[in-house]
Amino acid sequence: MNTIDFLNFSGKKALIRVDFNVPLDDKFNITDDNRMVGAVPTIEKILNDGGSVILMSHLGRPKDGPTEKYSLRHLVRHLAILLNRDVQFADDCIGESAISKAKELKSGEVLLLENLRFYKEEEKGDEAFAEKLASLGDVYVNDAFGTAHRAHASTAVIAKFFPAAKYFGYLMAGELANAEKILNHAEKPFTAIMGGAKVSDKILLIEQLLEKVDNLIIGGGMAYTFAKALGGQIGNSLVEEDKLDLALELLKKAKAKNVNLLLPIDSVIADAFAADANTAIAKNDAIPAGWMGLDIGPESVKSFSSVVKSSKTILWNGPMGVFEMKKFEKGTKSVAEAVVEATKSGAFSLIGGGDSAAAVAKFGFENEVSYVSTGGGALLEYMEGKELPGVKAITSGSGPE
Numbered sequence: 330m331n332t333i334d335f336l337n338f339s340g341k342k343a344l345i346r347v348d349f350n351v352p353l354d355d356k357f358n359i360t361d362d363n364r365m366v367g368a369v370p371t372i373e374k375i376l377n378d379g380g381s382v383i384l385m386s387h388l389g390r391p392k393d394g395p396t397e398k399y400s401l402r403h404l405v406r407h408l409a410i411l412l413n414r415d416v417q418f419a420d421d422c423i424g425e426s427a428i429s430k431a432k433e434l435k436s437g438e439v440l441l442l443e444n445l446r447f448y449k450e451e452e453k454g455d456e457a458f459a460e461k462l463a464s465l466g467d468v469y470v471n472d473a474f475g476t477a478h479r480a481h482a483s484t485a486v487i488a489k490f491f492p493a494a495k496y497f498g499y500l501m502a503g504e505l506a507n508a509e510k511i512l513n514h515a516e517k518p519f520t521a522i523m524g525g526a527k528v529s530d531k532i533l534l535i536e537q538l539l540e541k542v543d544n545l546i547i548g549g550g551m552a553y554t555f556a557k558a559l560g561g562q563i564g565n566s567l568v569e570e571d572k573l574d575l576a577l578e579l580l581k582k583a584k585a586k587n588v589n590l591l592l593p594i595d596s597v598i599a600d601a602f603a604a605d606a607n608t609a610i611a612k613n614d615a616i617p618a619g620w621m622g623l624d625i626g627p628e629s630v631k632s633f634s635s636v637v638k639s640s641k642t643i644l645w646n647g648p649m650g651v652f653e654m655k656k657f658e659k660g661t662k663s664v665a666e667a668v669v670e671a672t673k674s675g676a677f678s679l680i681g682g683g684d685s686a687a688a689v690a691k692f693g694f695e696n697e698v699s700y701v702s703t704g705g706g707a708l709l710e711y712m713e714g715k716e717l718p719g720v721k722a723i724t725s726g727s728g729p730e
């Protein structure tokens with residue numbers, strides 16, 4: 330893999346696509362700096378080599394050009410603290426201010442460009458825009474795994490202007506190595522835990538995993554589509570009526586492939602989708618009318634945890650219930666505890682980005698699992714077997730092997 334370790338950056342200006350799409354509160358304070366912290370090793374390697382760094386990123390989803398709310402200026406102070414050095418800022422990602430600041434950048438200096446998505450050309454993958462960005466640096470580095478599944482100007486198109494000088498940053502390389510390990514070198518027993526709201530978002534991944542795993546645990550909202558397909562009463566629980574046949578199909582496939590597919594036995598049910606709803610425990614196929622399953626119940630926790638604890642490889646994507654509400658967090662928390670215990674006993678555990686990563690962070694387990702991915706959609710697509718444009722752009726064509 331052509332990572333930045335292949336180059337000594339001394340005297341080079343590295344143009345790095347990072348994913349600094351961090352959440353900000355209404356006073357523009359960063360409420361979770363994980364993505365910024367994730368890019369620090371790449372930035373430091375280049376600066377320590379004697380290179381300089383030009384950082385480009387998107388932030389949020391600005392609709393109509395420059396918007397104060399989405400300015401990357403809000404990140405400058407915190408980035409300076411993380412890097413322990415000054416950070417310059419260009420109030421445009423192309424144009425005069427970016428060109429002159431990039432030109433004057435000296436070895437050991439850092440320049441952050443304004444939000445790429447202030448230009449519609451970014452998401453359109455516009456080549457002329459990519460070329461303008463490319464003109465700012467000597468070397469292109471992609472360290473933005475979170476946007477690797479997008480063929481945007483700064484994530485993919487730009488690479489063609491650096492045919493022999495394009496590299497993966499450490500974050501990107503780590504993400505790919507860990508995903509690869511799960512997909513192609515999983516020690517058995519291999520258990521996948523799937524949860525979250527909808528089965529329709531994860532059909533391709535489930536089908537792909539059925540080829541590889543020994544155990545497939547299905548929890549969260551998506552489990553009720555399976556329960557209903559099997560003839561159960563699910564009350565007002567989340568269901569995708571048009572996916573009932575598909576659910577049966579997946580169950581059949583699992584059986585044919587000798588995959589142990591586990592569905593919840595019971596649920597924590599509620600009389601409303603609310604933090605203060607009345608709750609009870611019910612079997613998954615006997616949820617009374619007017620009630621809905623919002624978490625897996627104690628018997629499910631027991632069955633899921635015992636399988637997780639005896640696994641050697643674990644992939645987790647999607648919470649077991651509405652973990653954002655205290656009354657419905659126990660299933661997700663208990664499964665997380667089982668993953669932590671398995672990891673302590675030597676299992677490799679990868680937590681998919683998005684809500685699973687948020688859940689693990691909420692319970693304070695992020696350092697007790699093997700790897701927490703920073704990419705939600707990107708990781709899903711990679712695991713589904715799709716080629717990510719941000720990855721292909723670096724690996725294809727000429728360049729170091």
Ligand code: AMP
Pocket residue numbers: 524525526527530549550551567622623624646647648649650651652653683684685
């Ligand atoms: P996803 O983005 O598909 O991974 O879904 C994550 C969301 O699913 C979280 O916000 C959970 O609150 C929600 N969720 C999990 N279990 C349930 C459930 N039983 N009913 C409704 N929503 C759920």
